[in-house]
Amino acid sequence: MTSTSIQDGLELLIHLERRGKPSLQRQLLEQVRRAILQGQLAPGRRLPSTRALAESLGISRNIVVAVYEELWSEGYLIQRRGSGTSVADDLPSLPLPPRPAPAGTPRWLPQRPTALGISCPLPPDVIAFQPGGVVIAPLPLGVWNAVWKEATACLPPTAIGPTAGDLELRAALADYLRRTRGVPCGAEDVLLTASAMQALELIARVTLRPGDLAGIEEPGYPIARHLFGTRGAQIVTTPVDADGLRVDALPGGSSAPLVQYVTPSHQFPLGGRLPIARRLALLEWASANDSLIIEDDYDSEFRFDAPPLPALAGLDQEGRVAYIGTFSKVLTPALRLGYLVAPAPLRQQIVLLKRLGDQHPSWPTQRALLAFIRDGHLERHIRRMRRHYAEKRALLSKTLAPISHLAQLRGLEAGLHVFLELRPGLDARRIAQAAFARGVVVTLLDAFYAGKPDRGGFLVGYGGLEPEKIVRGARILAEVIEQEQ
């Protein structure tokens, strides 16, 4: 019997000083007792035989026998005929001591934490109109089971895959983006990420250095602002109107942002769709100023009664657009799957960065997504969810219609939330507080501005809520707004 066969792990909790005092027996006794007290040896845990432990520690078996006996007499161990020695079951459950933490601030910890409040937990009975909420339940469970069964039918490869993602998956995704978004790309142009946000973070890390100008929409996506800020970039805001980014207001020359973030399909948060003329003007602006456009094709899958517009990446002739998207909305953010289509030199830099980080999504997850896309489930699910969300949107719209003289719904053409714009003079913060007091949560528009807000209202996300809650919550919201009048 070699120590290779001892799997109990007890021996590694023990380290004996041979030349030291106290005696080996005393050292062993105290260390086993401590391991029990600290919960490393749990109640009921079976110990190795005295012979095996003695062999593995390289000490006399007599020592181990004596220690086990002592601990048995103290009540730490029990010995059952035929089943060896175990830790007693009836020990009081002792709390695990907390991991030691450094006293004070060690020199290897940065002084200024990079904090960003992304979400806060809410009471469960609240009706939270949170933007970004989705449901997946209309997806037949059998489809989900089938794609995973296929993806895990064989053992996985034992080597790391391409950093940019599984080649077959990228080909299927490229085909999908070509057909549905008009993005001319092949497998090699696509890079899998964990999310659109990770794609944005990687672009920011590759392109931005301290002091560089980084452009965002105003109001816009706060995480883009934060990400650019963590790179030390100077933030340049450009206002949006009902049609999205005011391309005419983009600064040029030495004030032109090095990178410009834009959400043309469904401006976040106001919901405008960038008209084709502005799209072309934006590309011209990028060309004139040697800037990179980051096209976050946010919520493009969920259009309602509005014709689609070609992605900027499909109009780009000069390789100035990095196109990012996600499966968080069309499936679930729990899958951690997004993507990036970018000019080759940028993509290659991102691959080098990602190769030192998470590399690629887990192989089974990639293969399950491949089966989902290849067998047509993705497009069927998007169709299904478009109907599903259109119904929810209609419910919300209908319930809020009676107060349209006080609050107008904006950005109805696409997405999973709307912007409820209040008539000037109404106090959005007070209304939000009054709604919260009645168990309804909406998000103040103010949070999406870097500077001073030029309008007031809330984001009302309905994607994740049941129809009954949408109606109940919207009624409360309408009442609160009427009372505030």
Add this chain to the structure above:
Amino acid sequence: MTSTSIQDGLELLIHLERRGKPSLQRQLLEQVRRAILQGQLAPGRRLPSTRALAESLGISRNIVVAVYEELWSEGYLIQRRGSGTSVADDLPSLPLPPRPAPAGTPRWLPQRPTALGISCPLPPDVIAFQPGGVVIAPLPLGVWNAVWKEATACLPPTAIGPTAGDLELRAALADYLRRTRGVPCGAEDVLLTASAMQALELIARVTLRPGDLAGIEEPGYPIARHLFGTRGAQIVTTPVDADGLRVDALPGGSSAPLVQYVTPSHQFPLGGRLPIARRLALLEWASANDSLIIEDDYDSEFRFDAPPLPALAGLDQEGRVAYIGTFSKVLTPALRLGYLVAPAPLRQQIVLLKRLGDQHPSWPTQRALLAFIRDGHLERHIRRMRRHYAEKRALLSKTLAPISHLAQLRGLEAGLHVFLELRPGLDARRIAQAAFARGVVVTLLDAFYAGKPDRGGFLVGYGGLEPEKIVRGARILAEVIEQEQ
């Protein structure tokens, strides 16, 4: 019929200028033709009906009818009774035009790429003794299927999970690390990553600023050196001997590294196991110099005929050890799963960083790993693989025994590779080249030094090779070494 129901995607390839010249009909004709030629509309693809397309584009149906007819007469489209209009099947397959790339170097691309050659593809008939190679096949397929079936039996949650990972998985992993590695930790102390390397990258990004001193082993893990280098850190090397890091040679005072990377279970690449006295001395050194120790518990699962030693993280009383590990070796790197146990303030900073990046591994992958650990499969698989690799190691050792006067195997106690140390005077590079000419690949030790190598030889990884190839490859290696003598 609203445009919501049109799913063909053709309409988004089209953008018509209403006030412009040429005519709407001419614009539509040219754009559909271009979409076919560029492969965005694939051969056999069915087009929307003329009525649906006209409605979705907001133009007269007559225009669409005329365009379809023209393209039919040109041979681009076919019209079949009862099945509408499709793209012709017999079009020559046209290459997709490459995505445009920026001309020259745009100002948003860094000048100096961060390059690191991690792997290079090899001819398939070669016997590659690559370090890090593993197999998974001894795992019963039924076990693999069962854990995934459980993990995907229900639809996934529609919200993002904790950045540090699924709490149940972290609890199971903490339990495992407590029992098998003597690391005192609870669920909240564990953070899931994609790999040990990602854990290291996150630690480096949180702790190191340009000019900081970062310590590595010499020879050591080149990726640690590279990662610290990308942070602008100054690299401090400390020599290793047969027992691992020469703790007595670590610089102190103002020359003490801020972070010190160490591989105590199986020094990479030489294979030494850090004795308990050195472990304690290393912790004392860290305390005296306010330094962070990064313990990469590399290959700790695969010990052979050697007693286990407690992890540094289990001996640490001051919260100065960040402990990192991976499932890449015990399962496969294709899963992208690793972990980190670190002092709370460091962990919290890493969570903030990861929240802007990949966040957490995909939910089904985490749940499958949870089932794998919880049902005892992980420990059974490690036992199985320990026997498996021990047999391979014995084969390699036996085959190379006849040349032990020329080359000695080192680091036999643990891991999935050995270091084959050549007698002084033998030229390792020439031997590697001669072996390569005969189809056998070994890795020169030189690549693992930041400075001048103090010994010569190769790493011989056997984990991923079949027994027959190990014997054949080792015989060739032995012959080449004898001839070089």
